Amino acid sequence: MSDIIQFIISESNSESIEDIKSILSKNIDIKILDAFYKTYFNKNKIISIFSPKGGVGKSMLAANLAIAIKKITKEKVALLDLDMQFGDISLFMNSYSERTLHDLIYNIDYVDSQQLEEYLTEHESGVKMLAAPHEYQYEKKVTKDIIEKVLCLFESYNFVLIDTSSVLNEMNLSVLENSNHILLITTLELTSIKNTMTMLNIMNKNDFLKNKIDFILNRYEKSSGITIDDLKNIIGDRKLHIIPEDKNCVIHSINSGKPITMDIKKADIYKSIMKIGESIVKSDIRGILERWKEFDERDKKAAMF
Numbered sequence: 001m002s003d004i005i006q007f008i009i010s011e012s013n014s015e016s017i018e019d020i021k022s023i024l025s026k027n028i029d030i031k032i033l034d035a036f037y038k039t040y041f042n043k044n045k046i047i048s049i050f051s052p053k054g055g056v057g058k059s060m061l062a063a064n065l066a067i068a069i070k071k072i073t074k075e076k077v078a079l080l081d082l083d084m085q086f087g088d089i090s091l092f093m094n095s096y097s098e099r100t101l102h103d104l105i106y107n108i109d110y111v112d113s114q115q116l117e118e119y120l121t122e123h124e125s126g127v128k129m130l131a132a133p134h135e136y137q138y139e140k141k142v143t144k145d146i147i148e149k150v151l152c153l154f155e156s157y158n159f160v161l162i163d164t165s166s167v168l169n170e171m172n173l174s175v176l177e178n179s180n181h182i183l184l185i186t187t188l189e190l191t192s193i194k195n196t197m198t199m200l201n202i203m204n205k206n207d208f209l210k211n212k213i214d215f216i217l218n219r220y221e222k223s224s225g226i227t228i229d230d231l232k233n234i235i236g237d238r239k240l241h242i243i244p245e246d247k248n249c250v251i252h253s254i255n256s257g258k259p260i261t262m263d264i265k266k267a268d269i270y271k272s273i274m275k276i277g278e279s280i281v282k283s284d285i286r287g288i289l290e291r292w293k294e295f296d297e298r299d300k301k302a303a304m305f
């Protein structure tokens with residue numbers, strides 16, 4: 001049985017998991033379901049972390065969420081730093097790599113998915129990382145075509161997490177369009193909220209984007225003047241995850257080179273990031289189970305005739 005299915009079955013305390021369990025309990029042969037999952041749906045999920053404002057915690061979340069998803073699923077997880085100018089995922093992960101996105105793009109027409117491994121660094125968590133360029137090296141803009149080629153190379157990875165810069169250029173737009181989930185980060189600061197509203201308007205007009213956004217409220221603390229309800233009024237009924245402010249934990253994790261989701265289990269910030277990971281994995285599984293149900297019902301109908 002795959003670790004994901006095992007994870008779903010062993011979960012018991014979350015409301016949302018109940019639908020999944022009820023589907024599972026309807027005489028489904030877990031072995032068949034597992035095989036079904038592996039055969040049909042074990043393809044990669046691209047999760048991008050974006051914000052129209054810098055400094056809100058994109059890189060902090062991307063690094064820690066990649067480790068969280070790796071811990072939950074034990075599947076192949078990649079973390080791509082696509083912040084061409086100020087990429088700092090390597091610092092969050094405390095790892096250095098000679099080769100970067102710059103080299104990969106330079107050779108993009110000659111690299112296959114096996115050679116891709118030479119451009120990645122393995123973190124002790126098992127997450128494979130593609131580092132951002134060491135310095136700004138781009139005169140040439142990174143087009144949609146290049147981004148799609150890069151993402152294609154990661155096809156064998158089950159989860160691909162992408163840290164972005166805060167610019168809405170061709171590169172980031174194609175990253176977002178090619179993502180299965182977009183995590184849009186904001187804080188309860190007025191400038192961040194204003195940019196989030198602008199971004200939401202843009203996304204709502206784009207069919208490739210509007211149905212896959214979840215919101216992340218980062219650095220939450222009660223005393224900010226703007227409330228969670230204020231934010232909910234703006235984002236409507238879209239999913240909202242909350243990560244608390246925890247300067248000590250975040251600064252300690254960066255300076256000591258140990259990402260939060262590696263070991264700071266008691267902290268609320270650890271729990272909140274693990275919960276986001278679980279929610280992504282569950283929504284993925286839910287989609288798969290819904291499809292399974294359709295297949296199963298179609299099979300039963302076919303057997304009647």
Ligand SMILES: Nc1ncnc2c1ncn2[C@@H]1O[C@H](COP(=O)(O)OP(=O)(O)O)[C@@H](O)[C@H]1O
Nearest residue numbers: 054055056057058059060219244245246247250
């Ligand atoms: N939940 C949090 N609590 C406290 N500090 C945080 C939190 N999230 C991020 N930070 C701090 O905010 C700064 C910006 O985070 P970063 O992830 O680099 O933002 P971005 O990638 O969006 O520019 C970092 O120095 C980090 O220490």
Ligand SMILES: [Mg+2]
Nearest residue numbers: 058059083088
């Ligand atoms: Mg960043």
